[in-house]
Amino acid sequence: MADLSIEFCGVKSPNPFWLASAPPTNTGDQVKRAFAAGWGGAVWKTLGNPIVNVSSRFGGVDYGSTRMMGLNNIELITDRPLQVNLDEMADVKKHYPDHTLIASLMVDTREEWHEIIQKVEDVGSDMLELNFGCPHGMCERGMGSAVGAEPEVLKTIVGWVMEKANVPVIVKLTPNVGDIAEPARAALEAGADAVSLINTVKSIVGVDLDRMVPLPVVGNGSSNGGYCGPAVKPIALHLLGQTAKVFPKPISGIGGISTWRDAAEFMALGSTSVQVCTAVMHYGYRIVEDMIEGLSDFLDEKGMDSAMDLVGKAVPQYKDWGDLDLNYHVVADIDPDKCIGCQLCFVACMDGSHQCIHIPGMSDEDKKKAGHVAFPTDVPDRPVTAKGGTPGARIPYVHEEECVGCNLCALVCPVEGTITMVEKRKAPESETWNDRVAAGKDLVPGGLDATRKARGAD
Amino acid sequence: MTRLPDDRLETKLPDKAPLYTRPEAITEANRCIYCVDAPCVQACPTGIDIPTFIHKIATDNVKGSARTIFAANLLGTSCARVCPVEVLCAGSCVYNHWGREPIAIGRLQRYATENAIAQDAELLSKTRKPATGKTIACIGGGPASLAAAGHLALDGHTVHVYEKRAVAGGLNTTGVAPYKLHSEASLAEVELILALGDIELKTGVEIVDGEAGEGQVLVAKLAADYDAVFIGIGLGPDNALGVEGEEGEGSVGAVEYIERLKLESGMGLDGIGTALVVGGGNTAIDIARELAQLGVPDVAMVYRKTEAAMSGYHHEMVDARKDGVRLVENRQPTGVVREGGKVTGLKVKATDTGAEETLACDLVAMAIGQSRLTKLAAAFGGVELDGKGRVQVDPATHRTGNPKVYAGGDCVNGGKEVVNAAQHGKLAARAITASFGGEEN
Structure with missing residues (x-):
């Protein structure tokens, strides 16, 4: 069985699954229950000067019958007295000395930073996480994402922290920036030991159309909140991939991680540990059992002895568009034994892509009306025979010469495994756009006169 | 296999x-x-x-x-x-x-x-504990014993399973409706259990009290040779109605007949135009559905009370009707009618009006319960039976009155589901391991 333990900035953790700084890590009792359930670490709900909170605080986004695909919140940092938190942290560390306990911090001045660092180190915090990500409330007071969005400010504060800290320092980044590489580089230059990302995405999840108040409603108004949950995972993965390219130290990945597979993907794109919040808020600490088991089985299947072997495995394959192989080509292939004849691929291709899927039996006139631009003569007329198929329906036909290999038909197909993308290279050798630029062959015919003139192509 | x-x-x-x-x-x-x-x-x-x-x-x-x-x-x-x-x-x-x-x-x-x-065929056996040197006998190779044997093997013990038939699996192999589970699938599960650890299946061996003949082992020997014994002997042959004409071809016990449907080579149902099933339990519904699905043109269940009083599951009866099974309520069979030895009808008396009639048929299947085999269990000193012949156990541990002897499955509950037997086997295995001072699995 693979070794799931990780080492993060020299700190050993029983597994890569940490709870993110959020309501699930609000109290010592919660964190102890989480550790008992199997979580390897916890980033405590952000400490600072206590605040006051509003009611309500959370807004959800459902998709179809799926509840809480996305969640946003306008809750602030801990609203409990600092000493209460500190006492509970010390108690957690006493009961779980081998689990990773990280103090999330958000204060304002250099003196405040120094004081709070001393206090959380005194109670046994293994690491510090600087909350430069919170995009609501606290940023209006010059903290949270207000820091993360200003690389120079970020550098200054990390500098203050590094003067004082004796344990590794993680800088938590906000996604609410134009280029994540800027704050990541700033953290690196200021000497941070690690970064974590993403914090929540600035958001409004909806509007109550009766009250004409955005959600979540607080009396007669609302405010923008921080968006998280499965919906933000693609955004997080991108920013993680970008960061992994410029930040050569450990990264803790956050953003919509709900399953072992999500975790494995984050680790492959450069996370050493992963942090989870929304999935726990939805289903409870119990989900970690599946994450541990699934990751362990996955590592075994891939012949990896340690979770650390997975970290960063996909990073080299995350490339600039200009470095992609233009001669790689796939075409859609519809399995006639599985197609149920719903024609969703047809309509998606016709209206959403490149008009290469045909329904058998249409006249050229009808095809023109439908929007086809190429008219193959050999469209086979095959009735649907699959289990659950529509009686009398015909199996659509992919006109391979016209297929651009976009995947859309396979994505919309409701029966998994019916449409596969088959590799049909345009040429055996690889050629990228950047190769063409380097060779001066990047002017594609059919463009603007001014461009042709400027390039001296005439 | x-x-x-x-x-x-x-x-x-x-x-x-x-x-x-x-x-x-x-x-x-x-x-x-x-x-x-x-x-x-x-x-x-x-x-x-x-x-x-x-x-x-x-x-x-x-x-x-x-x-x-x-x-x-x-x-x-x-x-x-x-x-x-x-x-x-x-x-x-x-x-x-x-x-x-x-x-x-x-x-x-x-x-x-x-x-x-x-x-991953070794999914479960990977979790097996080191060998303990303890050996347990399981009597009967059905679900209760298999569950017990599997858990005991994972706890590191050696287990000998004694099955008097040629195949193990109990009713999963011989009795479950084929459209739910075919016999091969049951035997595959038996193999899965046997592979969990040090389990030896001894088929064709019967445990008896008194004197042991060929292929028989004495209760006393088990009691002496093993660190613990688990009794999972299930139930005995089908009960008979005790009416005239019941003995002979064409009048069968449901459980025995289902076993033939599932395991016998070359069996046919030719010549059966009407089959009557006596009983209102799940075995009655099972055999009725199986006969109907196998093409018997007319299958009816004959029950002495009304449908509401049937012990068979309502959803099964709904499906039985979809299979074409009829239900004849309020009829008490009084005799099997034969012509030249061949079954031609079932004499019944209406339980409400007392009217008598003969229902024409070619086959009568009795599904009115099974006899008990628990005298065998009682041969272990200290094991007690209740008034219905069921082995008495402590429900938490499935230990009998004999501290080395445990029991579970149909011989304890009188005939319930496979899942109940699996639970009994698990509880007994935990208790047996605990009795050795070992850790539970």
């Missing part, structure tokens, strides 16, 4: 709920709302953490899903198919109260267990 003949009647009955494909399973798993303190778990006699195993299917953690199932029920593979989920887990699904189709828990359990074993 024992190879069964290809020309058995049960092979003509296709699987009613085939194995889900991956997309089917994931779609169904994602319908589950992943309740906490879920009613389905409470309804499961083995207490499988159903929402967790379903969640794991949804995340494509199929092996983990199977681990969750097997931890609670080592016979999870057959239970997935033979459990009356309509009255257990699925019957208690919260969706029932919302007017929605309950989660197909049995089919999801089948998907997880069968696929996980196909992916």
